[in-house]
Structure formats: structure tokens, C-alpha cells
Amino acid sequence: MHPAPSVILFSTLSGLGFGLLAFLGLGMPAPTGFSAFVWFTLAYLLAVGGLIASTFHLGHPERAMKAFKQWRSSWLSREGICAVVALIVMAIYGAGLVFADTRFTLLGYLGAVLSVGTVFTTAMIYTQIRTVPRWHNLTTPFMFLSLCIAGGALLSGRVSLAIPLLVIAAVAQIAHWVVGDKAFAKSGTTIATATGLGARGDVRAFEPPHTGTNYLLKEFVYVIGRKHATKLRIIALVLMAVVPLVALTLTQTDAVSGVVVHLFAAIAVISHLVGVFAARWLFFAQAEHVVGLYYGKR
Amino acid sequence: MTTLPTSTDKKLGLVIDLDTCVGCHACVISCKGWNTENYGAPLSDQDPYGAEPSGTFLNRVHSYEIQPEAAPAQLIHFPKSCLHCEDAPCVTVCPTGASYKRVEDGIVLVNEQDCIGCGLCAWACPYGAREMDATEKVMKKCTLCVDRIYNENLPEEDREPACVRTCPAGARHFGDFADPDSNVSKLTAERGGMDLMPEMGTKPVNKYLPPRLKDRDRSQDVDILAPLLDPVATESTGFLGWLDKALENMPGGKT
Ligand code: SF4
Ligand code: SF4
Ligand code: SF4
Numbered sequence: 001m002h003p004a005p006s007v008i009l010f011s012t013l014s015g016l017g018f019g020l021l022a023f024l025g026l027g028m029p030a031p032t033g034f035s036a037f038v039w040f041t042l043a044y045l046l047a048v049g050g051l052i053a054s055t056f057h058l059g060h061p062e063r064a065m066k067a068f069k070q071w072r073s074s075w076l077s078r079e080g081i082c083a084v085v086a087l088i089v090m091a092i093y094g095a096g097l098v099f100a101d102t103r104f105t106l107l108g109y110l111g112a113v114l115s116v117g118t119v120f121t122t123a124m125i126y127t128q129i130r131t132v133p134r135w136h137n138l139t140t141p142f143m144f145l146s147l148c149i150a151g152g153a154l155l156s157g158r159v160s161l162a163i164p165l166l167v168i169a170a171v172a173q174i175a176h177w178v179v180g181d182k183a184f185a186k187s188g189t190t191i192a193t194a195t196g197l198g199a200r201g202d203v204r205a206f207e208p209p210h211t212g213t214n215y216l217l218k219e220f221v222y223v224i225g226r227k228h229a230t231k232l233r234i235i236a237l238v239l240m241a242v243v244p245l246v247a248l249t250l251t252q253t254d255a256v257s258g259v260v261v262h263l264f265a266a267i268a269v270i271s272h273l274v275g276v277f278a279a280r281w282l283f284f285a286q287a288e289h290v291v292g293l294y295y296g297k298r
Numbered sequence: 299m300t301t302l303p304t305s306t307d308k309k310l311g312l313v314i315d316l317d318t319c320v321g322c323h324a325c326v327i328s329c330k331g332w333n334t335e336n337y338g339a340p341l342s343d344q345d346p347y348g349a350e351p352s353g354t355f356l357n358r359v360h361s362y363e364i365q366p367e368a369a370p371a372q373l374i375h376f377p378k379s380c381l382h383c384e385d386a387p388c389v390t391v392c393p394t395g396a397s398y399k400r401v402e403d404g405i406v407l408v409n410e411q412d413c414i415g416c417g418l419c420a421w422a423c424p425y426g427a428r429e430m431d432a433t434e435k436v437m438k439k440c441t442l443c444v445d446r447i448y449n450e451n452l453p454e455e456d457r458e459p460a461c462v463r464t465c466p467a468g469a470r471h472f473g474d475f476a477d478p479d480s481n482v483s484k485l486t487a488e489r490g491g492m493d494l495m496p497e498m499g500t501k502p503v504n505k506y507l508p509p510r511l512k513d514r515d516r517s518q519d520v521d522i523l524a525p526l527l528d529p530v531a532t533e534s535t536g537f538l539g540w541l542d543k544a545l546e547n548m549p550g551g552k553t
């Protein structure tokens with residue numbers, strides 16, 4: 001699948017932003033006044049920034065409001081609704097903390113659930129797509145959710161929580177790769193079933209429909225970068241989990257103190273973000289759509 | 299609405315005969331022509347006369363080679379347009395309701411005024427039947443020529459899809475699969491019409507007729523006169539032998 005930068009940016013930033021919102025909603029931390037203002041601004045910049053980036057890949061962003069209608073069947077529609085409701089609920093909760101020094105505890109819990117729920121709906125948009133076997137399995141929502149929660153813990157400074165959560169997220173990411181690598185073969189879809197001609201012999205794509213390229217090939221048969229996939233996976237994993245884990249562990253020891261602690265925490269967050277970004281790029285670039293079979297490609 | 303109807307009154311669709319299709323691409327051209335001049339946004343082309351032409355098509359013809367275990371290879375031309383699936387995944391994923399399946403005849407359409415161009419429906423279609431138009435930025439797909447089949451301004455014989463009307467080989471047939479006595483239902487039954495990627499669970503309405511088995515393999519047949527025509531000498535002698543050697547010895551003669 002074509003790795004559209006807007007979509008990758010969206011899922012990386014919003015994932016982290018909603019993760020942070022979830023922890024803020026749970027009261028971890030529960031700042032008030034100006035410090036609350038700073039926390040919420042950060043979370044909203046990430047979550048809303050990501051959402052805005054995601055509209056860049058729409059053909060007609062001016063019609064985006066129409067996308068809230070079909071929640072009965074469409075995960076994309078559900079995502080839109082869930083995101084907006086989560087942001088509204090958390091805005092009220094945040095306003096209470098910033099302006100009234102009051103914590104509406106229940107509202108915060110509700111906002112936390114909705115924030116994580118938004119990331120779940122994002123994950124389901126991909127998981128439901130049967131035509132991309134790499135995505136169409138449980139490891140997809142597991143990976144999205146565990147990364148969102150680990151990122152939230154990391155960004156909100158919950159060091160003791162972030163360490164185990166990052167380990168879980170790394171496991172989920174690896175599971176997504178391991179299961180995903182076998183998924184296409186397991187789906188049973190081949191050029192034989194695609195053409196229905198398999199019973200007669202070996203089927204080979206002889207001539208494509210047109211000499212030029214087309215939307216389908218550009219959007220679904222993206223092969224650039226697959227060669228370096230293993231290297232990129234290692235880099236992504238190191239940045240997303242290993243570096244933050246080392247940095248966080250060091251902040252827990254006597255070796256680092258004072259300003260250095262903050263420096264290490266910043267390194268952990270930035271490294272995590274870049275790592276998730278790389279992994280999300282691979283999430284698309286390595287995803288093979290069955291339509292490629294009609295073109296004799298994967 | 300993007301929830302699918304539980305059943306449709308009619309099931310209009312196409313039968314595509316892989317035995318008869320000659321791969322002339324006439325249906326590709328007539329489809330592009332009709333659908334550029336009629337329903338919805340025109341089908342644009344990018345760089346049509348340049349080095350890298352591309353464009354939107356609702357119907358494309360692939361060609362495949364089948365290599366049976368002990369028979370000569372066979373070439374199959376393979377037209378592909380929307381299969382108007384009963385369980386159309388492209389419809390349910392649409393967030394706006396722009397994509398829908400009609401209750402009255404089962405045709406899957408896009409309401410272009412509502413389409414936000416998110417492309418998700420094209421992701422969900424296993425068959426590559428939907429293409430985002432690069433100029434109009436809306437999703438285009440086969441309409442089953444909904445603006446022909448019911449069009450009373452057209453002469454009766456033209457009230458069928460442009461691709462069906464055009465096909466010089468009669469490889470495309472249009473009809474109602476809900477009616478067991480229709481031409482398409484009968485053809486499907488007689489010729490073992492099949493679904494593409496049945497494992498995807500889309501329940502396509504369009505059916506493909508497999509190519510008929512070829513007559514017996516003649517490639518190894520031996521003519522009774524053949525032994526008399528065997529080449530007599532493999533090494534040339536005499537004048538020809540001399541000429542062969544002389545030519546070989548000329549500069550550039552030896553390879
Ligand atoms: S062929 Fe593709 S576009 Fe047409 S109904 Fe089926 S899934 Fe939808
Ligand atoms: S591209 Fe248009 S028709 Fe397709 S899912 Fe998006 S809004 Fe619906
Ligand atoms: S039915 Fe009409 S729109 Fe569909 S492939 Fe044929 S000509 Fe094109």
C-alpha cells in the first residue's frame with residue numbers, strides 16, 4: 001500500500017496525543033491552572049494536528065463533515081465521531097482543571113475511554129480490510145492500542161508504568177510483523193483464485209491492461225523500500241522501545257539527576273515518536289493488497 | 299446508506315465469457331467513451347499523449363497465460379469491471395453513504411456529490427474495480443450503465459451496457475441473475491459460471507465463464523510424410539561446406 005505521509009503522520013501523532021489525553025483523563029497527572037493548560041495544549045496539538053493531517057489525503061476535504069453519517073457500518077465514520085466526542089469531553093474536563101481548579105473525575109474517565117476508543121476505531125479501519133491480509137488480524141488493534149497507551153504513559157511521565165507498557169508495545173509490534181509476514185500466504189488468495197483459472201494449470205500474468213501505470217498500481221502495489229524492510233524494522237524497534245527503555249531505566253538510577261533526568265525523558269519521547277513513525281511507514285509500505293495479483297505482482 | 303440491503307429485487311449484472319473474449323479492448327474504449335460523456339464526472343486522463351500516460355478506467359482487460367501440466371499454454375483475455383457484489387465490502391466501509399447498493403436492482407453506485415475521496419472503498423474492493431479520478435478526486439466505478447439500461451430515449455437495442463453492446467465477440471452478456479430463466483442465469487448454469495476470489499466472501503453477482511477445454515493436443519502429432527522430410531545432412535559438405543567455412547573465416551564471421 002502507498003504510504004501516504006499524511007496518514008502516517010496522523011496515526012503516529014494522534015496515537016500519542018490520544019494516549020496522553022487518556023492518562024490526563026485518568027488523573028495521571030492531574031495538574032491544575034497553568035500547568036494543566038500546558039499539558040492539555042500539548043495533547044491537543046498532537047491529537048488535533050494528526051486529525052488535520054489526515055484530511056490532507058482526502059480528495060474533497062471540504063466535504064469532511066459528511067463522514068460522520070455512516071457510523072452504523074463504517075469504522076472511518078465511527079473514528080470521526082469518537083475523535084470529536086473524545087476531544088469535546090476532554091476539553092470540558094481540561095477547562096475544569098485549568099480555570100476552576102476542579103477535577104470532574106467521572107468526565108475524565110469517560111474522556112480516557114473515548115480517547116483510547118478513538119485509536120481502537122483507527123486500528124479497526126485497517127483491521128477490517130480483508131483485501132490486505134497483513135492488516136486483517138488481531139495483532140493490528142493490539143499493536144495500535146499498546147503503542148497508544150505506552151506512548152501516553154511515556155509522555156505523561158509515568159515512568160514505572162511506561163517501562164512495562166513499552167515492553168508490551170514492542171511485543172505487539174513484533175507480533176504484528178511475525179503474523180503479518182505469513183498472512184498473505186495463509187489467506188489462500190492467489191492468482192489462481194483471482195482469475196478462477198487455477199484448476200487448468202499455472203496461471204501467469206501475460207499482459208497488463210495498459211502499458212502505463214494507474215491508480216490501482218500506485219495506491220496498492222507499492223514495492224519501494226521492501227528491500228530494506230528488515231533493517232528498518234530493527235531501527236524502528238530500537239527507536240520506539242529500546243532507546244526509551246534504556247533512557248527511562250537510567251532516570252530511575254542514581255547515575256542521573258537534576259536537569260539530566262528531563263533530558264533523558266525528552267530523548268525517550270522523541271526517539272519513541274520517530275520509531276513509531278518508521279514502524280507506521282512500514283505498516284503501509286509492506287502491506288500487500290490482493291489486487292496486485294491481477295497484475296502478477298504482490 | 300452504507301449498510302447493505304438484505305436482498306435486492308433484481309440482481310443485474312454481467313456474464314463474461316473467457317472462452318470468447320478475443321482481447322480487442324473494444325469494451326474498454328466504449329466504456330470510457332460512454333462514461334466520460336454521461337453519468338457523473340468524466341473519466342480523466344493524465345499526460346495522455348506524453349511519456350507516462352495514465353487515466354481512469356471502469357473496465358480493463360488483462361491477459362493471462364495458463365500452462366497446463368501436459369498441454370500447450372493457453373492465452374486468456376480477461377475483462378474486469380465491478381462485479382456488483384451482493385456482500386459488497388466497498389459499500390459498508392464508506393463513511394459518507396456516497397457508496398450504496400440499490401435495493402431495486404442491486405447495482406453498486408457512488409453518489410459523487412457526497413464522496414470525500416477518502417479512497418477506503420477502493421482499499422476494500424479485492425478486484426480493483428474502483429479508481430479515484432485524479433482530476434475530479436472522486437471515486438469512479440462501473441455503473442452497469444445505469445443511464446443506458448433504463449433510458450427510454452435510446453432505441454431498445456441500445457438499452458444495455460455500452461461494453462455489452464460493443465463487444466464484437468459476444469463475450470459480455472447482461473441480465474438479471476435473480477431470474478433463473480434469464481439469459482445470464484442459463485449461461486451460468488450451462489457453462490459453469492464462476493466467482494472470482496470466492497474466499498473473499500464478497501458474493502459477486504457477475505460471473506465468469508471458464509474457457510472451454512481445447513480439443514486434443516496436436517503439438518506432438520506426426521505426419522506420415524514427416525520422416526521423408528528429415529534434414530539429410532546436419533554437417534554441410536562440398537560447395538556449401540566450403541562456403542560455410544569461407545564465410546566463417548571472414549572478419550566478424552566467427553561468433
Ligand atoms: S467488485 Fe469491488 S467495487 Fe464492485 S461491488 Fe464488488 S467490492 Fe464493490
Ligand atoms: S472514496 Fe468516496 S465513495 Fe469511497 S469510501 Fe470514501 S467517501 Fe465513500
Ligand atoms: S457496464 Fe457500463 S460502466 Fe460497467 S464496464 Fe460496462 S460499459 Fe463500463
